[in-house]
Amino acid sequence: MLLVFIEIREGKIKKSSLEALGEAGRRAAELGATVGAALVGPAEAGLDAELFARGAARVYRLENALLADYSAQGYALALKALVDALLPAAVFFAATAMGKDLAPRLAAKLGVAMASDCTKVGAAGGRLEFTRPVYAGKAFVTVALKSTPQIATLRPNIFAPAAPRTGAAGETIVKAVDIPGGAIGGRVAEVLKESGEEIDVAEAEVVISGGRGLKGPENFAMLKDLSAIIPRSAVGASRSAVDSGWIGHSHQVGQTGKTVSPNLYIAVGISGAIQHLAGMSSSKVIVAVNKDPEAPIFKVADYGIVGDLFQVLPALKEELKKLYAE
Numbered sequence: 001m002l003l004v005f006i007e008i009r010e011g012k013i014k015k016s017s018l019e020a021l022g023e024a025g026r027r028a029a030e031l032g033a034t035v036g037a038a039l040v041g042p043a044e045a046g047l048d049a050e051l052f053a054r055g056a057a058r059v060y061r062l063e064n065a066l067l068a069d070y071s072a073q074g075y076a077l078a079l080k081a082l083v084d085a086l087l088p089a090a091v092f093f094a095a096t097a098m099g100k101d102l103a104p105r106l107a108a109k110l111g112v113a114m115a116s117d118c119t120k121v122g123a124a125g126g127r128l129e130f131t132r133p134v135y136a137g138k139a140f141v142t143v144a145l146k147s148t149p150q151i152a153t154l155r156p157n158i159f160a161p162a163a164p165r166t167g168a169a170g171e172t173i174v175k176a177v178d179i180p181g182g183a184i185g186g187r188v189a190e191v192l193k194e195s196g197e198e199i200d201v202a203e204a205e206v207v208i209s210g211g212r213g214l215k216g217p218e219n220f221a222m223l224k225d226l227s228a229i230i231p232r233s234a235v236g237a238s239r240s241a242v243d244s245g246w247i248g249h250s251h252q253v254g255q256t257g258k259t260v261s262p263n264l265y266i267a268v269g270i271s272g273a274i275q276h277l278a279g280m281s282s283s284k285v286i287v288a289v290n291k292d293p294e295a296p297i298f299k300v301a302d303y304g305i306v307g308d309l310f311q312v313l314p315a316l317k318e319e320l321k322k323l324y325a326e
């Protein structure tokens, strides 16, 4: 079995968890394995049907009152109990903040190796192999994990979720897990949203990022205007812009910010330092706007506009308005 940890936010399954489930389904088909989905803590009953439709044969619901709020310690204990019972060949997580927190803890508890932030999963000789970026995205390495289960976090927006199957049925197994008193030393008390209904930069399909070339915080309004026109888009930023206080850290893309892989990444006034590229070079299409034709961002860009962003952005806005009005 390939087991997938399913992350729930505000009652809904995270898209990146469906992506991990989709990839587990494709690899399971090659290995002749089944796919299980693990829901930890309270989750609405209707979610099981969605997981069956997206490729899970079984949904495991792990229950204990101490799992009502997320804690890496509690969730890892619950997942370890499930892994000990099922002995899956692999456990997949989405490489979200929660997945990155939880997967290494589970791997350590089990005493097994893990591969993090994978961008490709293959199957060879009855086992999986994982490809992941190293040296801030300068190179890729493919690793085979000798221990079992093979634990991996999968980078969001890289893997396709399975198309929903209508009428798919599966089995739900409810397991009460034992969590010793005092096992949970810390829990998430509250999740603060930065503002309104903004989409997280790591989940957006289009990211428009600004750097020091924007000259000041007020000019991020130009990027927000573009984002208002493009559906499922978000505004990102380089660390220089964030460190200057022009925009919040939750928007930072890069080695010490978020990793994004949108369908379209527009870098505006960003030079393309290696630490920035580490967070966005797996984007499907990259457009760069920069007045310096030698800027390193052009080396990774699919389309480059050499020019002054203060002239380019208004023209781009007009064209986008026409495009999305059609």
Ligand SMILES: Cc1cc2nc3c(=O)[nH]c(=O)nc-3n(C[C@H](O)[C@H](O)[C@H](O)COP(=O)(O)OP(=O)(O)OC[C@H]3O[C@@H](n4cnc5c(N)ncnc54)[C@H](O)[C@@H]3O)c2cc1C
Binding pocket: 210, 211, 212, 213, 214, 237, 238, 239, 240, 241, 252, 253, 254, 255, 256, 257, 258, 268, 269, 270, 271, 272, 273, 274, 275, 276, 279, 289, 290, 291, 292, 295, 307, 308, 309, 310
């Ligand atoms: C340990 C470490 C971690 C780091 N982590 C990150 C990270 O997570 N994310 C990150 O982004 N950086 C990170 N950095 C910083 C990184 O090295 C760069 O300093 C930073 O990315 C540069 O930001 P920038 O491109 O906005 O600014 P700059 O490098 O100053 O580039 C500004 C660009 O704007 C262009 N420009 C200026 N005016 C205009 C105009 N009018 N029209 C068009 N173009 C214009 C310029 O030609 C230039 O290319 C990290 C650094 C370290 C040491």
